[in-house]
Amino acid sequence: MALHISPSFWKILPELRYEPTPRRIRAQLGGNTVVDSTHAVLAYEPRRVTPIYAVPAGDISAELTAAAPDGDPLAGVPPEALMDPRYPFSAHTAPGQPLDLRAGSHELPGAGFRPEDADLAGYVLLDFNAFDRWLEEDQVVQGHPRDPFHRxxxxxxxxxxxxxxxxxxxxxxxxxxxxxxxxxxxxxxxxxxxxxxxxxxxxxxxxxxxxxxxxxxxxxxxxxxxxxxxxxxxxxxxxxxxxxxxxxxxxxxxxxxxxxxxxxxxxxxxx
CATH class of the missing domain: 2.170.150.40 (Domain of unknown function (DUF427))
Structure with a gap:
């Protein structure tokens, strides 16, 4: 039986997904590079349609500490709201540990997330909006990371x-x-x-x-x-x-x- 592609997309939407990218990914704060990775992946939390960058923890020039619990960020959130890329990064839909980042004088509460998933072991998902600037190679990325499956x-x-x-x-x-x-x-x-x-x-x-x-x-x-x-x-x-x-x-x-x-x-x- 032939596969209708777009309905298949919605079937995997509830899952944690990822796709490796060969591009060099960097993030900057106050003119300093805090993230620099050639081993990044594009990660999609369950029910999210736009990706976020995830990089090995060793590629982050910042102190990572477990974030204090802050209630249930998903309480009362309708499913369609999570599809909006403007919805808060803190509304995680996968099991894992939220992380605070400290880089010099910059403190970024909850800007990282370590998922409990064997395929993403050692990776940290990062809040796109917490940083001043993102680069793929030397090109500035706006809004959120580009999806390689999006035209x-x-x-x-x-x-x-x-x-x-x-x-x-x-x-x-x-x-x-x-x-x-x-x-x-x-x-x-x-x-x-x-x-x-x-x-x-x-x-x-x-x-x-x-x-x-x-x-x-x-x-x-x-x-x-x-x-x-x-x-x-x-x-x-x-x-x-x-x-x-x-x-x-x-x-x-x-x-x-x-x-x-x-x-x-x-x-x-x-x-």
Whole structure:
């Protein structure tokens, strides 16, 4: 029987997974290199979809001590929340020992985690956000480590696409850029000139994607579903240069029509 690949991904989601990387991985604090490893792995805790770096303890130039217990970090956490890469590192879903790190004058409570797993014996998982800067070889990594099994494909199209919020037209184009990203819903990126800027207000919210760059957001004022509804990658990474000067909307909170056919938006996530 043929194997349907994407459902297989969700079947292994509850497991602790890892993938070795041949790249040199470094982390810096205050201009000093605290982590320097050529034996790193990308580790995925159970129910997490984005990886974190794990390195041999000997590749960390810091004192590692057991962290004091701090209650149950998973209490009341819905399964889908753990899939958000912004969710706290401290919400560990695998058995193991949280660790505090001390490097010179820098103290990083709970920034390490030693899993109880034979395949990762001697490795320490590290909180990406606890360090000032991460490097793969000499390239800065933003947001979180890149997943080697993740693709982002941006394709020009001539399909007619329009997006509404409760019937109010927000954008309409015959020149969409369709972005297909692994395990995520397709996104339509509109030329700026095809967006109704009179209904959008700039937001203070920003997000960082390791594949695309840093995004600015806009909201539709006075609408409960309009907060941070649209975004554009103002600081685009080289691999996603096509997204420059394009604007996208959350399909999940809007009505989207492609060639005059209303789209049924379904989540790809399975819990």
């Amino acid at each position: 982002v494909d941006a394709l020009d199209s001539s399909r007619a696409v329009r997006v509404h919020l409760d019937g109010q037209l927000l954008a309409e184009t015959r020149q969409p850029l369709l972005v297909y990203e692994t395990m995520l819903p397709p996104r339509t990126y509109f030329p700026r000139g095809d967006v109704d800027w009179d209904v959008l207000n700039a937001s203070t919210f920003r997000s960082v994607c390791p594949y695309k760059g840093t995004a600015n957001y806009w909201s539709v004022a006075g609408h409960p579903a309009g907060t941070d509804l649209a975004w554009s990658y103002e600081a685009v990474l080289p691999d996603s240069a096509q997204l420059k000067d394009r604007v996208s909307f959350f399909d999940e909170r809007t009505e989207v029509y492609v060639d005059d056919i209303k789209q049924e938006i379904t989540s790809l996530f399975r819990f």
